[in-house]
Amino acid sequence: MLERLSERFQKFLKNIKGEGSLNETNVEKALREVRIALLEADVNYKTVKKFISGIRQELQGEEVTSSFTPYQVVVRIVKKKLTELLGGEPEHIKRTKSGVSIYMLEGLQGAGKTTTAGKLAFRLKKQGKVLMLSLDLKRAAAQEQLQTIAKLAGVDFFPVFSSFKDSVEKTREKCRDEGYKFAIVDTAGRMHVDEELMEELAEVKQILEPTESFFVADSMTGQDAVKSAEEFLKKVGFDSVILTKLDGDARGGAALSIRDITSRPIKFVGVGETLEDLEPFIPERLASRILGMGDILTLIEKTEEKVKEEEAKRLAEKIRKREFTLEDFRDQLRLLKKMGGISKLLPFLPNIGNIKGVDDKQIIHMEAVINSMTPLERLKPEILKGTRKKRIAKGSGRPVSEVNRLLRGFFQMRRMMKSKQFRKLARGIDISKFMS
Numbered sequence: 380m381l382e383r384l385s386e387r388f389q390k391f392l393k394n395i396k397g398e399g400s401l402n403e404t405n406v407e408k409a410l411r412e413v414r415i416a417l418l419e420a421d422v423n424y425k426t427v428k429k430f431i432s433g434i435r436q437e438l439q440g441e442e443v444t445s446s447f448t449p450y451q452v453v454v455r456i457v458k459k460k461l462t463e464l465l466g467g468e469p470e471h472i473k474r475t476k477s478g479v480s481i482y483m484l485e486g487l488q489g490a491g492k493t494t495t496a497g498k499l500a501f502r503l504k505k506q507g508k509v510l511m512l513s514l515d516l517k518r519a520a521a522q523e524q525l526q527t528i529a530k531l532a533g534v535d536f537f538p539v540f541s542s543f544k545d546s547v548e549k550t551r552e553k554c555r556d557e558g559y560k561f562a563i564v565d566t567a568g569r570m571h572v573d574e575e576l577m578e579e580l581a582e583v584k585q586i587l588e589p590t591e592s593f594f595v596a597d598s599m600t601g602q603d604a605v606k607s608a609e610e611f612l613k614k615v616g617f618d619s620v621i622l623t624k625l626d627g628d629a630r631g632g633a634a635l636s637i638r639d640i641t642s643r644p645i646k647f648v649g650v651g652e653t654l655e656d657l658e659p660f661i662p663e664r665l666a667s668r669i670l671g672m673g674d675i676l677t678l679i680e681k682t683e684e685k686v687k688e689e690e691a692k693r694l695a696e697k698i699r700k701r702e703f704t705l706e707d708f709r710d711q712l713r714l715l716k717k718m719g720g721i722s723k724l725l726p727f728l729p730n731i732g733n734i735k736g737v738d739d740k741q742i743i744h745m746e747a748v749i750n751s752m753t754p755l756e757r758l759k760p761e762i763l764k765g766t767r768k769k770r771i772a773k774g775s776g777r778p779v780s781e782v783n784r785l786l787r788g789f790f791q792m793r794r795m796m797k798s799k800q801f802r803k804l805a806r807g808i809d810i811s812k813f814m815s
C-alpha cells in the first residue's frame with residue numbers, strides 16, 4: 380500500500396536521524412525532500428504547499444530543549460500533519476435512527492462502485508437485513524452484475540425497471556414491509572464526467588434522499604480521481620469517499636489530496652477484489668503505514684512524563700551493564716537540564732568525573748559539542764582525533780580545548796562506571812527518584 384511514497388518518507392526520516400540538532404538548513408532540506416516525495420506521489424500541488432507550510436510552522440514552534448531527539452520531533456510532527464491531512468479522527472458511516480439506512484454509491488465507470496456495493500453489503504449484513512439494487516436503469520447488464528454480487532455477498536437483490544421515482548418508492552415500501560435495515564444503491568457510471576450523467580445522478584440523489592452518499596474513487600488514477608471528485612461534488616454532491624484499489628501500486632496522490640480538496644471524509648478503503656477487502660479508513664493508521672513505523676511512534680506518543688521516566692530507567696540500566704556512550708552522556712545532560720539544573724542535584728550525585736566543577740551554562744555548551752558529533756563519533760569517541768575535533772569545535776561554536784575537556788570528563792566517567800565500586804553504588808541509586 381503506497382509503497383513508493385512510504386519508501387521516500389522512510390529515506391527522508393533516515394537522513395534526519397543523523398542530525399544532532401534542527402536548524403534552518405537541515406529543516407529546509409528535509410521539507411524539500413517531503414515536498415518532492417509528495418509531488419512525485421501525484422499529490423495536489425495546493426495540498427502539498429499547505430502541508431509543507433504547516434509542518435514548517437510546527438517545527439519552528441518546537442522547543443529545542445524538549446525531551447525528544449530531532450528525529451523524534453520530525454517524526455511526531457510529520458505524522459501528526461499527515462494524519463490531519465488524511466482527515467484526523469476516523470468517522471463512522473451514518474445511520475437513520477429508525478427504518479432503513481440508504482447508501483448511494485456514485486463515481487466513474489470502473490472505479491469500483493459495484494464491487495464496493497457488494498463489500499458494503501457483506502459487511503453490513505452482520506448488523507441487519509441488507510437489500511441491494513441498481514438505479515442504472517438503462518443497462519440490463521448492470522442489473523445482472525449486481526444480482527450476481529448480491530448472491531455472492533449473501534444478501535437480497537431487488538430488480539427495478541421503471542422510472543427512478545417509481546423504483547425508489549417501491550424500494551422504500553419493500554424495506555418497510557420486509558424489515559430491511561440497509562439498502563445499498565448502485566448507480567450508472569461513465570468513462571468520463573459528462574453533463575448527462577451528472578444530471579441523471581443529481582436527479583437520482585434528489586429522489587432517493589440517501590442517508591449517506593459515497594463517491595467511489597479509484598486511487599490508481601491519482602489526480603484524475605481528485606478532479607472527478609471535485610466535479611461530482613459540484614454537480615451531484617456526496618457526503619464521503621470510498622477509495623478503491625489501494626492494494627495496487629497507487630502512488631498516493633488520491634489518498635492524500637481527496638480529503639483536503641473536497642473536505643469530505645474518506646470512510647472506507649478497498650484493498651482487493653474479494654468481498655472481505657474493505658477496511659474502515661483510519662487516518663492515523665495510514666499515516667503510520669506511510670512513515671513505516673509502528674513501534675517508534677507509540678514510543679513517541681507516550682507523554683513527556685513517561686519518556687522522562689523511561690530515560691532514567693534506561694540510563695540506570697546502562698550504567699549497570701557498563702555500556703556508556705556519549706549519547707547517554709548527552710541524555711544525562713538533558714535530564715539534568717530538565718530537572719532544573721545541576722545545582723539542585725549536586726548533593727545527590729556521586730563525584731562522577733569532573734561534573735561537580737560544571738555549571739548550568741556549561742551543560743548547554745557540552746550538549747552543543749555532543750550535538751555536533753556524528754552518531755558514530757558519539758558511540759565511539761575513541762575515533763576523535765585532530766580534524767574531527769576541529770570540525771566539532773567549529774560546528775558547536777566552542778573552542779577545541781572545550782571539546783577535549785568534555786572528552787576527558789567523559790572517559791573519566793566511563794572508567795569510573797566500569798569500576799566494581801561504582802557499579803555497586805549505581806545499583807543502589809534509583810535515578811527516577813530525582814525526577815519530580
Ligand SMILES: Nc1nc2c(ncn2[C@@H]2O[C@H](COP(=O)(O)OP(=O)(O)O)[C@@H](O)[C@H]2O)c(=O)[nH]1
Pocket residue numbers: 486487488489490491492493494495568595623624625626627648649650651652656
Ligand atoms: N485490486 C482491487 N480491485 C478492485 C477494487 N475495487 C474494485 N476493483 C476492481 O475494479 C474493477 C471495476 O470494478 P467495478 O465494481 O465493476 O466498477 P464500477 O464500474 O464502478 O461498478 C473490477 O475488476 C473490480 O474487481 C479494489 O479495492 N482492489
Ligand SMILES: [Mg+2]
Pocket residue numbers: 489492493494
Ligand atoms: Mg458497476
